[in-house]
Amino acid sequence: MERVNASKTALVTGANKGIGFAIAQGLGALGFTIVVGARDDIRRKEAVERLLAAGVDAYGVALDVTSDESVTAAAAVIDQTSGRLDVLINNAGVAGRFEDGAQDPTTLDLDVVRTVLDTNVFGVVRVTNTMLYLLRRSAAPRIVNLSSTMGSLTLQAGPILAAYAPSKTMLNSITAQYARRLADTNVIVNAACPGYVATDFNGFDGPRTPAEGAAVVIRLATLPDDGPRGGFFDDSGPVPW
Template sequence: MSEKKIALITGANKGIGYEIASGLGALGYRVAVGARDEARCATAVEKLRAGGVDAFGVPLDVTGDRSVTEAAELVERQAGRLDVLVNNAGISGETGPGWEQDPTALDLDMVRTVLETNVLGVIRVTNAMLPLLRRSASPRIVNVSSSVGSLTRQADPDIQIGPVMAAYAPSKSYLNAVTVQYARQFTGTNILINAACPGLVATDFNGFYGPRTPEQGAATPIRLATLPDDGPTGAFFEDDGVVPW
């Protein structure tokens, strides 16, 4: 079993996920790079290793039962346990003008696709990795969410929170709610689980629109992945502190 702490990040071949992997690697973690595309995964691993990070690739499609099972088996063979799981993989779904998703004209198949990745994918991966996480002395789970999943902020007319996104935003609200349920289930254990808002980060996810860099977006997930044993659980954070539900 590896002496280094082991971290698996989903959707880690680019953007925020890659920077989370890079940041944890710089802290001495051995990083498992989860990605759907094996070629892009290999490229990311090569880049991380060139920067001095101990990294290995994990082919991982969070929407596929077999893919997730095989990913857990690979991590077990490579490391024997898991100390950190960052559920970063996510999609927005198709949008209209102004990046809007009009609730009165939603394609339900698109909504199902968003939920399959952003919610069911997180549950699928988390449950598959739990046996490995339970072998850790200080397991941490971070669900990468978004402030658009905050019902408090969405319902406040005085807060400018961007366009109506009737598929993506509720998927993050659902993810936040699931995070709380996991935290309740983990009461009395050493597993800490929290949701993280990276902020509006310029990546290909949003057409590179946003004031924040991927490195800045990775900061809160990295902090939550490295919490001390008396750290918070079942909460929602951004750089400035707690995000209201």
């Protein structure tokens, strides 16, 4: 059933905190109805309440990107509540355990690799493919995948994290594959690097605020119909693969 208001609807995965919440705030300020996708019931509810208090139209869906059942159920809620999806922000991600050489390539813990890929890559594919039928109902659907310059084979930025960095490299490649497959449709897919943002992801060590990190994502989520496709961008523009 279509909601009474005809605003565009955006699903942000992992939207209960950090960059994800800042993206939700930014898109909400532009008039989007925000769907807060998060696993934690309490944090999801609190995030929705904060958005509503700020004048943003928002509701939450239970969403574990590693679970087929959870993602399918979330899509059904969005279908019943909004009737379509205009923007999908694949923000949910994990860094993975790195103590005791778990992400040193010479002592790499393959279980850590599997865990990181399950969220950062397989989760993106799972959510994207499940939500695609809702996106196809939009006049201007946009998908933005949250990547990192650590996934750039050219830049090789950041510390050595042999599970996390390759997960972003693969995510970049998956983004390009989606863009190629959807090239003759109105679905525009890109990847974004928010930069080194202070969140609990890194112990609040980054120099950038969540709002600063969200800016490039919001820009890609609101691209015009002739905007770039299959690219990798940060605040400065295209990021080398």
